[in-house]
């Protein structure tokens with residue numbers, strides 16, 4: 001499958017498993033849930049339901065000698081849920097802050113999320129910025145260079161993505177997986193302990209065979 005092309009096969013037996021909590025933040029309707037759905041299930045839904053509270057899913061990325069398992073917290077973007085956000089980003093080792101390249105106000109909101117994370121989340125959190133809906137190039141309102149310059153200045157990973165076409169979705173998670181501190185391998189019991197509360201969550205087991213095609 002095209003959208004799985006960047007996931008590498010590896011040997012069974014010597015694989016180290018590292019588990020990390022990853023949170024998605026960003027304005028409403030920028031495509032957070034769609035990116036997760038694309039990454040975890042390889043699907044896209046034109047009528048993706050609005051997230052209430054937050055949803056939890058899990059998916060793994062296989063690097064050469066390490067399986068990086070992400071516990072993904074997909075938050076609701078509405079302002080009325082803002083006060084819940086710290087519950088999800090607290091203890092997160094990675095965050096994807098998403099904006100919609102056709103809506104400049106969502107880029108401003110993304111910058112505000114980045115600031116909040118840099119002030120209040122774990123000091124070593126790996127933050128990625130995703131300019132989503134790159135398939136809507138004709139409606140683009142945020143230039144690639146503008147977001148890239150901001151990301152560089154702020155020390156973020158940056159990619160333009162499309163949950164619709166799958167462009168850069170696996171690549172984004174793979175790039176984050178590569179930046180995660182592997183020596184900090186957590187045992188699954190510890191990571192499970194850090195999960196927090198599952199509000200309206202549906203737990204998805206990682207696709208079996210993510211490492212093989």
Ligand SMILES: Nc1nc2c(ncn2[C@@H]2O[C@H](COP(=O)(O)OP(=O)(O)O)[C@@H](O)[C@H]2O)c(=O)[nH]1
Nearest residue numbers: 029030031032033034045046048133162163164
């Ligand atoms: N064209 C296009 N539409 C998208 C993309 N990602 C999400 N959408 C649509 O944008 C709307 C909001 O998506 P959703 O995932 O619910 O956004 P969320 O509120 O950030 O979780 C839905 O109608 C999706 O089908 C994308 O990459 N391209």
Ligand SMILES: [Mg+2]
Nearest residue numbers: 032033050051
């Ligand atoms: Mg959502």
